[in-house]
Amino acid sequence: MHTKTILIVDDEPRIRQGIKKTLENWANGQYLILSAAGGEEAIEIIEANKISLLITDIRMPEMSGLYLLETLKKQERNPVVIIISAYSEFAYAQQALRLGVVNYLLKPVSKQKLIEAVEQAVQVEQKQTRTGLIQKVVDEKLADMNNYNDGNKIYSKSIIDAILFIDERFNMEITLKQVAAHVHLNSSYFSALFKEQTNVTFSEYLTRIRLQHAKNLLMTSTLPVTEIAEKVGYNTSKYFIKLFKQYEGMTPNAYRKGNENDF
Structure with missing residues (x-):
């Protein structure tokens, strides 16, 4: 029984599959790791699953990662997000941070850096969950x-x-x-x-x-x-x-x- 789900979104199959394999080895069955080749497919997956952590590329042909985040925000879906991109322009990083991204990684990303970023993001997600629960039940x-x-x-x-x-x-x-x-x-x-x-x-x-x-x-x-x-x-x-x-x-x-x- 998987309690949390991580979604990877990247239009490059090799990168997408590499990240998925790395995280599956890291998760050791404790997380369900899903992947999507683009923003539209990602939205379909998010509508059908509760996503705890989203890892997405910024530049993709059909829908950019930033547009995907803006779409999810309008739908009031707020997974913890890590952006991965080959583009190091400050404007992208700024916009990503404004949309609540917890980490911004530049390609090529080493397995160690990826896992460190994911572990940090998991801690953020757990804290948000606890805070949300406390706010809901507290008298x-x-x-x-x-x-x-x-x-x-x-x-x-x-x-x-x-x-x-x-x-x-x-x-x-x-x-x-x-x-x-x-x-x-x-x-x-x-x-x-x-x-x-x-x-x-x-x-x-x-x-x-x-x-x-x-x-x-x-x-x-x-x-x-x-x-x-x-x-x-x-x-x-x-x-x-x-x-x-x-x-x-x-x-x-x-x-x-x-x-x-x-x-």
Whole structure:
């Protein structure tokens, strides 16, 4: 099962096949390596496959590599890109960089330089993927609240301990009374103190933590909603779906469907 795909676009068969062979040896089966003889063929492949890394020549007869990148940008397809060209004019490099190219290599490219560039590009792609995933699943209210070291916030030790206790046990049956006992406070006092310092109730915090983990599972796994509900601490999927819709404005299945093409 290939998790990532690399596409090579070059109108010169010898160069195209040489790059493909080099990368297949380097990838050792971990990446699917595809190739195209021109821009139009590349677009067809990209429309049918999720491309993580695009390696393309700049000058090709039917469609230049730069025009290919501009076309993909208009289609909101944004693979990480390496440009390979025999033309070292600064204008090409400038335009390539403006289009988000991470590396610009001049022919002839050695195997070592090619592999170094690809490894760097893979790191960029992985970082973009992680960043995108974090941005999609993060609960901004939680992110703001959980910044214990923010100089503008002063959480008592009891509240910090309570938050850590909840974070470790969100997938279990957990009550306000249990958490209050853990931090050696009266339930009523703990409830008021938690709301005063965090600006959310205990119940809302627990719900938001569970739903954040659920969103992560919806985007990164194929687990059914009923199983995800159980994994984040809900006995019934019906209640989980109700809460998810209340906080996210859509059902878990709709959330998954809306993000399935991104990762």
